[in-house]
Amino acid sequence: MTRAFFSSTFALIFAAGLAATSAEAQLKVVTSTPDLSAIAAEVGGNKVTTRHVSEGYQDPHFVEAKPSFVLQLRNADVWAFVGLGLEVGWMPLLLDGARNPRIRPGATGYVDVSRSVRLLDIPAGDVDRSQGDVHPLGNPHYWLHPENGRRIARMFQQKFSELDPKNAASYAANERAFETRLDAAERGWRPSLSMIAGKPVAAWHTSWRYFADYTKMNIVGFMEPKPGVPPSPAHLAGLIQTMKRTGAKIIIMEPFYSRKTADFVASKSGAKVLVLPPSVGGVRGVNDYVALMKSDIEKVAAALR
Numbered sequence: 001m002t003r004a005f006f007s008s009t010f011a012l013i014f015a016a017g018l019a020a021t022s023a024e025a026q027l028k029v030v031t032s033t034p035d036l037s038a039i040a041a042e043v044g045g046n047k048v049t050t051r052h053v054s055e056g057y058q059d060p061h062f063v064e065a066k067p068s069f070v071l072q073l074r075n076a077d078v079w080a081f082v083g084l085g086l087e088v089g090w091m092p093l094l095l096d097g098a099r100n101p102r103i104r105p106g107a108t109g110y111v112d113v114s115r116s117v118r119l120l121d122i123p124a125g126d127v128d129r130s131q132g133d134v135h136p137l138g139n140p141h142y143w144l145h146p147e148n149g150r151r152i153a154r155m156f157q158q159k160f161s162e163l164d165p166k167n168a169a170s171y172a173a174n175e176r177a178f179e180t181r182l183d184a185a186e187r188g189w190r191p192s193l194s195m196i197a198g199k200p201v202a203a204w205h206t207s208w209r210y211f212a213d214y215t216k217m218n219i220v221g222f223m224e225p226k227p228g229v230p231p232s233p234a235h236l237a238g239l240i241q242t243m244k245r246t247g248a249k250i251i252i253m254e255p256f257y258s259r260k261t262a263d264f265v266a267s268k269s270g271a272k273v274l275v276l277p278p279s280v281g282g283v284r285g286v287n288d289y290v291a292l293m294k295s296d297i298e299k300v301a302a303a304l305r
Contacts, residue, residue, distance in 0.1 A: 026046075026047060026048055026049050027044065027047065027048040027049070027077045027078060027160060027163060027164055028048070028049050028075055028076045028077045028078070029044065029048050029049065029050045029051070029076065029077065029078040029080065030050075030051045030052070030053070030072050030073055030076040030078065030079055030080075030103075031050065031051070031052045031053070031079075031080045031081065032052065032053050032054060032060065032080070032081040032082055032086070032087050032091065033052060033053075033054050033060050033081075033082055033143075033279060034052045034054070034055060034056045034279055034280040034281045035056075035143045035279050035280050035289060035292070036052065036080050036081075036082065036113060036143070036152065037050045037051065037052035037280075038280045038287075038288045038289045038292075039149065039152050039153050039156060039178070039289050040078075040080065040156050042153070042174060042177075042178045042288070042289070043153050043156040043157050043160065043171055043174050043175050043178060044156070044160055044171065044174070045170060045171075045174045047160070047164065047167045047170055047171070048160065051072050053069050053072075053094070054279075055279075055281055056277055056278075056279035056280050056281030056282035056283075056286070057255055057256060057277070057279075057281065057282050057283075058256060059254070059256045060082070060086055060087070060279070061086060061089065061228075062089065062090075063087070063089075063090045064090070065090045065093040065094050065097070067097075069094050070094055070097035070098050073094055073095065073097075073098035073100055073103060074098045074099065074100050075100070076098075076100060076102065076103050076109065077102055077103075077109050077163060078103065078109045078111055078159065078160075078163070079095070079100075079103035079109055079110055079111065080111040080113055080156070080159075081111070081112060081113065082113060082114060082140050082142075082143075083112040083113060083114035083115070083137075083140065084114045084119075084137045084138050084139070084140035085136070085137065085140065086140040108162065108163060109163070111155070111159055113152055113155060114137070114138070114140065114142065116151050116152060116154070116155035117142045117148040117151045117152065118142070118145075118147065118148060118151070119137075119138035119139065119142060120138065120139045120142070120209050120210060120213060121138055121139035121206065121209060122137065122138040123136055139206060139207075139209050139210065141206070141207040141208075141209065141210055141278065142210050143210075143279075143289075144207070144208070144210040144211040144214070144278060144293075144296075145210040145211065145213060145214045146182055146186060146214060146293060147214075148210065149182060149289055149293070150179055150182065153175050153178045153179065154175060156171075156175070157171045157172060157174075157175040181290055182289075182290055182293075185290045185293070185294055188294075189293075189294055189297045189298065191301075192297045192298050192300075192301035193215055193216070193297065193301075195301040195304055195305060196215045196216065196217045196297070196300055196301050196304060197215065197216035197217070198216060198217070198218055199217050199218060199249070199304045200217075200218045200220045200243075200246040200247055200248040200249075201217050201218065201219055201220070201248050201249070201250050201251070201252055201300075201304075202219070202220060202221050202222065202223065202239060202242075202243055202248050202250070202251045202252070202265070202269075202271065203219050203222055203223070203251070203252045203253070204222065204223040204224065204251070204252065204253035204254065204257055204262065205222065205223075205224055205227065205228075205253075205254065205257075206222065206224075206227050207254065207278050208252055208278075211296065215297060215300065217300065218246075220242050220243065220246045220248050221238075221239045221242045221243065221248075222239075223236075223239065223251065223253070223261065223262060223265065231261060236261070236264070236265055239265060239269075240265055240268045240269045243265070243269040243270075243271055244269055244270070248269065248271055249270075249271050249272065249303065249304055250271055250272055250273070250274045250300070250303045250304065251265060251266055251271055251272070251273050251274065252274050252276055252300070253273060253274070253275055253276070254275070254276070254277070254278050254282075255275050255276075255277060255282060255283070259273055259275070272303065274299065274300065274303045276296050276299060276300070277292065277295070277296070278296075279292065280292050283295070
């Protein structure tokens, strides 16, 4: 064989070795939801790999602790979760099974994202199960407000730079690019926001409180009398009267709830049901954070015209 052959073969092997080393050097990030994963991917770029546990079409309160998730967490450098009790029913099982000291509570890879955002619905006084599925530290659906999206991105930038300082400049640039893209999107959906502001709507669950805080839509009532509590006939009768009185045109609900009750209330109140994904990947084509916010804002605005 020729010297040229050996040279080219060695070059290919060397390049493959460099690629493998580069891949191994990437931060391995696992998140509890696709929303956190999507923002982490934008900030991390090609310096991180991202995976998520729950899917956008699932209720993140209720996730099966599959062995495949344990394996993902076993090799993770970062475990980022929504917090505020959202994952309390399944997260401990995964962390215990993973036996990964890098992502245990108190470790640098254990990231409670709720500590970086502005929270709503922090209960006053004692909280117990009689109040429904109330989160004593605040409402955990905070990603549905763009300002919190920015705060999440900045938090990932800081964490990735802490764990991988040699790529800090790349994380900073990616985070700035994310905010620039979000800023531009906000300018584009301003006409939709003007359609939504002040308009009365009903919602199924309190997950839409942050979205309402941002869009200024007026949630006049919830299908659930208390978070996580199925509605009674008396509660639905009162909600129907409230919707008629206020002129609420839509009932916003997530895709993982049954439409039967919402359709009944809509038929009695003259409203219509609008199924919205609360998370990235909840419907086809909504594959990143900006796309999620844009899609939900424009669909609400169209339904309120």
